Amino acid sequence: MNNVVKDSKTSRKPFRLDNKKREWASGYLFILPWIIGVCIFTLWPIIQAFYYSFCEAVFRGNSIVATFTWFENFKYAFATDTKFPTMIREYLLEIVVQVPFSLTFALLISMILNQNIKLRGMWRVIYFLPAIIISGPVVSELMSQGSTTISVASDNIGSAIVSIIPEFFGKLITILFDKLILVLWYTGIPILIFLAGLQRLNKQIYEAAAIDGASKWQSFWKITLPSMSSFILVNAVYMIVTLSNSSLIQEAASSEATSTMSIAQYIATQYTSATGRGYGYACCLGIIYLGIILLHIGLYALIFVPKKPRIKKGGR
Amino acid sequence: MLPFLIVLIVLALVAILIFTPNPIIVKLHGGPIRINKKKVKKVMLGMNFTDGLVYKLFIYIFLVIVSFIFLYPMIYMLLTSLKPQMDLADSASGLLPSSLYFRNYVEAFKQLGYLKALYKSIIVAMLPTLFNVIIGCLTAYGFARFNFPLKKLWFAIMIITYIVPTALISIPRYAWYAKLKLLGSILTYILPSSLGQGLCFALYFMILYSTFKRLPVQLEESARIDGANNLQIFFRIALPLVIPSVITVLLFSFVWYWNDSETASMYLNIVKAGQDAPRWITLPIALQNFQNSLLDRGEREIILYQGVKMAAVFLSILPLLINYFVLQRFFVEGIEKSGIAGE
Structure with missing residues (x-):
């Protein structure tokens, strides 16, 4: 057995070089269904939406009639439309507060669960439960009953705190607490991912740091956090995408503001309902939305993309 | 306290x-x-x-x-x-019901058309899930084991498919389905998922990809020396080793399709030509319809119906809860073992 393994190792390189083309072909064969799908169902729609966002386009029967109007849609979205800019502002405020908060929370919980703790399985089951049941009608039903909010305003201590600090931060805190439970409900998967990352950390590094006189606090900032950066990035992307696609959180936000719609729903009404401005405008809003999400993810990527390792990892 | x-x-x-x-x-x-x-x-x-x-x-x-x-x-x-109507009408009553009242469940069961909606829900969630898993394994294995030109580009595209908001993608898709007269048919679910564009596909891909990546190459190499071809290696050696991750993906995909009421109400809750009612009423849609039917009634009745409403909500997630508590080990294991962000 040992012999065979050794042989395969030594013969690997020439084998691959000789059959490079074959390897290409088999690789492409394996991912062929996905490539077809991604071209038809994702790339082409994005290109189409991009094109139509510069058009005045409406449904006529079953086909789309489009006339090219350059930046009219974009101008309308920011200058004339009364709802969309407020929605975007609310959404940005929300997500800027919620993502760091939920990531911190998830990291905290996973670090606690990673310790020697009794009933670890039970805690994990509880914290992961909401990720299973979270769903449109269920949560919106619970929300309409007011069972998902911890109201700051009704609480004496809360309102006192909010009144002391500047208005802007007060607003941020109110946003956070209004959707606290909802946001926490989404942290099930980030907690799991962090746990997986923590379990892979080498305990000996901590021991070495402790011998050198590092406190727990220092070893958290100098060891845990840097080695978790790729996990933080993945979780940040996950949270941003989930929060942007889930209409629930936004619904809760915008219901206080202008309307009871999320951005996604607002976009959908543009082309499904008679009062909307049509297909082209919907595409334009979608493109703007995509741009905002990409920018936000890019920001996290700038901070958390792992730097090139100074010491090369052996093995693999 | x-x-x-x-x-x-x-x-x-x-x-x-x-x-x-x-x-x-x-x-x-x-x-x-x-x-x-x-x-x-x-x-x-x-x-x-x-x-x-x-x-x-x-x-x-x-x-x-x-x-x-x-x-x-x-x-x-x-x-x-579990609250009787008496408790619901009395706003001073606390969180606990004064007596257990199971009639709410009977009523909700009837209102939802439970068994039929349950059956439809299972089909609507299961079929695309199977495709998700099959295509997911193939694609993940292709990316994890083979080198081919433009690999990085395709990988970036994979991540982009995850980031693009569904609101944007669903606009052209909706137009196509309308053109092909597919709205209201389950094909709107099967077509994208059979080509690897199902719900959250990129996430499942990442789980499977990092699991395949962590398998030792030597196993496959020795099989290759013994004369196995790529397909045989994939089915006989690689796939059996990633079964826990496959189960995780299966469960997640099922749960998320089950819960996805937005896509369902957009593509499925539509009366197709030649039918008098939508064919694929899943549990979340049934729940939504039930809630909307309540809106027409008076304020007082809405309050009285709260018990039934909550019972309906509970019934609609009951299969998921059972599923979760029986199989919770698998939900967690795949993610923990593969560690999406690993290397």
Whole structure:
């Protein structure tokens, strides 16, 4: 057995070089269904939406009639439309507060669960439960009953705190607490991912740091956090995408503001309902939305993309 | 209240420890008892704080409070669904029902058309899930094991498919389905998922991809030397080794399709030409329809119907709950083992 393994190792390189083309072909064969799908169902729609966002386009029967109007849609979205800019502002405020908060929370919980703790399985089951049941009608039903909010305003201590600090931060805190439970409900998967990352950390590094006189606090900032950066990035992307696609959180936000719609729903009404401005405008809003999400993810990527390792990892 | 009391008591004990001289002498009937302060301190604060009593108490109280927050909506839902109408009409009544009232469930069962919707839900969630898993495994294996030109580009595209908001993608898709007269048919689910564009596909891909990546190459190489071709290696060697991750993906995909009421109401809750009612009424849609039918009624009746509504909500997620508690090990294992962000 040992012999065979050794042989395969030594013969690997020439084998691959000789059959490079074959390897290409088999690789492409394996991912062929996905490539077809991604071209038809994702790339082409994005290109189409991009094109139509510069058009005045409406449904006529079953086909789309489009006339090219350059930046009219974009101008309308920011200058004339009364709802969309407020929605975007609310959404940005929300997500800027919620993502760091939920990531911190998830990291905290996973670090606690990673310790020697009794009933670890039970805690994990509880914290992961909401990720299973979270769903449109269920949560919106619970929300309409007011069972998902911890109201700051009704609480004496809360309102006192909010009144002391500047208005802007007060607003941020109110946003956070209004959707606290909802946001926490989404942290099930980030907690799991962090746990997986923590379990892979080498305990000996901590021991070495402790011998050198590092406190727990220092070893958290100098060891845990840097080695978790790729996990933080993945979780940040996950949270941003989930929060942007889930209409629930936004619904809760915008219901206080202008309307009871999320951005996604607002976009959908543009082309499904008679009062909307049509297909082209919907595409334009979608493109703007995509741009905002990409920018936000890019920001996290700038901070958390792992730097090139100074010491090369052996093995693999 | 209880957690706060415990915290107060612990804080008081710590304060006593700090501000009294050593040793503490407690005068009792049988004579004074000497308490060695150092020993007490060791029990309370531990050798390096994290193994002390104070720290442990603090952690467990924190965990309990957080899990209460996580469970509160569920508890609220269950309790409300068991309330008789008397309790619902009386706004002064608390969280607990005065008596258990199971008629709500009977009513909700009828209103939802439960068995039929359940059957439809299972089909609508299961079929695309199977495709997700099959295509997911193939694609992940292709990316993990083979080198081919433009691999990085395709990988980036994979990530982009995850980031693009569904709101944007669903606009052209909706137009196509309308053109092809597919709206209201389950093909709107099967077509994208059979080509790897199902719900959250990129996430499943990442789980499977990092699992395949962690398999030792030597196994496959030795099979290749023994004369196996790529397909044989994939099916006989690689696939059996990633079964836990496959199960995780299967479960997640099922759950998320089950819960996805937005896509369902967009593509499925539509009357197709030649039919008098939508064919694929899943549980979330049935629930939505039931809620909308309540909106037409008066204020008072809405309040009285709250119990039934909550019972309906509970019934619609009941299969998922059973699923979760039976198989919860698998939900967690795949993600923990593969570690999406690994290398």
